[in-house]
Amino acid sequence: MVGGSLILSVAVLVVAFAVLSYSVFSFAHVRISDVDMTELDRLRREGILPDKPRLVEDFDLIHAKIAHVAPAVYLRQEFWLRLYFHLLRAARTVRPNAAGLDRELLRLSAYQAHHYWVAMKRLDALRNPSL
């Protein structure tokens, strides 16, 4: 028992859970913090995404498109992306005017856009083998 006290042990448990959650989601944030936005713009330019940007629908659309192609090109979608997406959505319902959450969602879509182009490149290589 922490310091011989049950209350202290429960307090440590609660703080440790909070820190663990923060660390896990910060790890996710760090992965997308330097994402290349041009790949998302390219999806829009090529008409794959609608002209008018929508945070949630864009992510869902790219996710669905990758899911359609992924098995054929041996691409495994990272499971934390979906979890992080739902967490951001939940956080956005609590703080509807948080621009930081919108920015994070946009980065998440851009991160997925990168995967989409990776999948397309692999598909192209399968269809048109150079050898």
Added chain:
Amino acid sequence: MSFSLAVWLVVCLADLAAFAATFRRGLDRGLLWLRWYFALALASNVVVHSFLLKFGYTTKQYAYAYYLGDLAIVIFGFMVLARLVELAFEKSSVKLPGLRLGAILVFTGLAVCSAAVVYMSRGGLTTFSFGSEMEQNFSFLGMLMAIILVVGMNALAVPGLRFRRVVLSFSVLYSSGAIAYSLAAVMPHLVDPIMIFIVPVTSLAGIGLIAYSLWVPQPAEKTVKERKSAMVPDGLREGAW
């Protein structure tokens, strides 16, 4: 193959992968301390397991080896974290004078407090109780230190993606360890399953994340202008939810 041997092998493999990752070219000099950390972790794992095989699970010798080995890793991890703090802020305009002295004072204070708590609550000091108390306290301290460092690095936009990932991995390692020890304290009837299943899994997760952070190439740091390009365009938020 027994369960303990399988767990030991997996943990050793994770340590070995992380140790090998510290030999990668172009690794930041501050992260080289991790090489010693994982060398110590590997050596400790080998020694503890050899004691287990030679003396058995219920012997004093194994208890001494287990607590000394584990404690050495936790304390050295705390020192590595202090070194990472120093190096991370060395790259920024923030100066942290007396950090090493502060870390040594905190370490000494915590060790004395742990000994005092054990002595007062049990009327004496035993390796098991003192080792367990120290491990628990250092997990909590390491967790707090890591999270303060992460928040500080984010707030001050300290450069170094790999640094941030490594520190976050330490935060995951220490906070999951603190959860395991506090769960064992709150629910003493679950001590055995926690120590047999949860502690190895949390250690593996932490070590795995550190190894991953070291293996994954670090992308080039972006300029302020490039970072601004990731801002949400005007009008985007209308009707988005």
